[in-house]
Amino acid sequence: MSRLSRRRFLTAIGVGTSALAGCSALPSNGDDEPEIDDDAIARAIREREAPSVPATNPLSVPSGAIEHHRTAARATLERVPPELSVPNGAITEKLREQRARVATELDSSAEGAPRERLATWRDRRGDAVNVRRAYEAASGDADRGGYRDRYDEVRAERAAVGAALDYRAPDPVAATVGFATVESLLDTARERLGPRSPFPDQPETAVFAVGDSWEAIETAGIETADARRLRDAFVDATDGTAWRSHLAAASRRLDHSFRATRDRVAEYVDAEASVLDADAATEPPTRHLFRQASDAVDWRTEHANQARDRHDHATAVIESGRGLVAAEALDRVVTEIESGDYRTAVTEETVQSAHASAVSAVEDAVGATPRPLAVALATPAIEVLSGVRQRLDRSPSRIAPERLQPRLDSVVRYARVVPAATAFVADRLAVEG
Amino acid sequence: MVEPSRRECLAAIAGGTVAALAGCQWNAETSDEQPGDGRERVTEYEVASVRNPDGKALFTEGETLPTPRETDDRPPVYRHTYLTSGDDLDDVTFAETSEARTLASFAEATALDGEESVYLFTTAIRACSEVRLQWVEVDASGPSAQFCRALRPADMECRATAYETTGFAIRFPFAGDRFSGHGAGTSSSCGRPPRPEPFDPTEGAP
Secondary structure, rough: OOOOOOHHHHHHHHHHHHHHHHHHHOOOOOOOOOOOOOOHHHHHHHOOOOOOOOOOOOOOOOOOHHHHHHHHHHHOOOOOOOOOOOOOOHHHHHHHHHHOOOHHHHHHOHHHHHHHHHHHHHHHHHHHHHHHHHHHHHOOOOOHHHHHHHHHHHHHHHHHHHHHHOEOOHHHHHHHHHHHHHHHHHHHHHHHOOOOOOOOOHHHOOOHHHHHHHHHHHHHHHHHHHHHHHHHHHHHHHHOOOOOHHHHHHHHHHHHHHHHHHHOOOOHOOHHHHHHHOHHHHHHHHHHHOOOHHHHHHHHHHHHHHHHHOHHHHHHHHHHHHHHHHHHHHHHHHHHOOOOOOOOOOOHHHHHHHHHHHHHHHHHHHHOOHHHHHHHHHHHHHHHHHHHHHHHOOOOOOHHHHHHHHHHHHHHHHHHHHHHHHHHHHHHHHHOO | OOOOHHHHHHHHHOOOOOOOOHOOOHHHHOOOOOOOOEEEEEEEEEEEEEEOOOOOOEEEEOOOOOOOOOOOOOOOOEEEEOOHHHHHHHOOOOOOHHHHHHHHHHHOOOOOOOOOOOEEEEEEEEOOOEEEEEEEEOOOOHHHHHEEEOEEEEEEEEEEOOOOHHHHHHEEEEOOOOOOOOOEEOOOOOOOOOOOOOOOOOOOOO
């Protein structure tokens, strides 16, 4: 059978897909099937500990960075009187609510690891900027010229920090993992500065859009400043070698490796389970497992290409590494399904077992060496597990076992490839020139 | 004579080519198309909008207009109707306010019974907000209007809890007697610009 792209496939089968989706949503408690207790599954998963992932990122948050954000956010919010009033009563109410909410945020501490807390405080500064600038617009004091100048300034700052990255670190792995974080911050800032609606012609008619515009560029500026802070603290502490050209060469080599590996499974990327030579290919768990594995290769390809286009060498190394994992995992999934080894039964026990296996596989994966690289490659699997957990925390009664189980199974298949891929990438990073 | 296709008819409507509508008599009742299929943007229309600061009803399809209330409760004034004939217009009762008279005059000036049709819409709106018409579409079952709500300017003096009434009259350059219905939607925000149209190579072709 010739390979159909997913888009063509969906177009071709049209209504048929909807019908299948409808069937999978039907209750599975027919005469022959035991009823699945969704609540019991959700409860069991929520009671289980998340996988233990070691803190391996070599970047450390400089002392005083969080306090700096807190002080700046408070100074910004102080420009907005708590009992503010503008002629439009609804805008007055909304601005007062927003100001009160941000003030409460600024009086509370942030949770998580240091870099997560730093990120939370960046967001809070952005929130304070939003309220301040919206209030100014509502008061007739919108600063259009100031906005344009600040936009240019932040854009130039971001470009300067990006251009000055020399990936100085004790070794290539540390350079990769540490500077991927810096690149990610700068990339987020770039996206915030991307095309957006123009500054409103009449700011008093769109005060909250004015706040959003200012928040975007000021948050981009704060992210740029944090990228510089994290880089400076890392470089000052290590006094290492500049790995820029080394990582650029390694990312090129790994890109070729990823492409060659992906070629092995090309017919299964951007495809539906119907391309498989297996009777079970039409069953929901099989279809979902295959789609998870197939899509993962697609996403990694896109991410790796984007990173390479931006010359984000560290991110490109990691994304190519994740691509190697995803491509090999897809290969194994295809073999498993076509040989009839993939179990398609879905019960409370099999879902819970799949979750336990996923946690265990991730913990094994992040134990591989070099550990910072293993954690970086395993991160997509870690994020799937944390995403599952967050969804269950938000709505524990809305669980779809026939989707959840293959999703957890895909985590296992991905994580099991991480140790070998970590060693492969580490070897390529160690190669001179 | 080759009958124009439904797509050609809709394109004619969207482009304001009213003369081409003579042959457009597809039957919406027997159409097997799903709702939303073949929907086309109408660009050649006229609109009048009004606002009553006292929250009074503007029109009703019966004879009795809703009574205004002396509270901040939302007044029960929501109505929409699609007029395709003089008889339809006779069934509408307009209030004795200048805003309602504006809508009535607009409807009366419409060439019903043949060339044009008119859509009337009214709703309660918070005093500090306004309703905006975003776009008008038509499909085989009839026309529909998409509105959105937005805050009024910050320097507009208004009370957050009070209600007013707003109304729209939209004149279409086509008769509507073949349609089976009409529709309206209101987004809670006007933040998004109107949905861009797909490329149509016949549009603007020499």
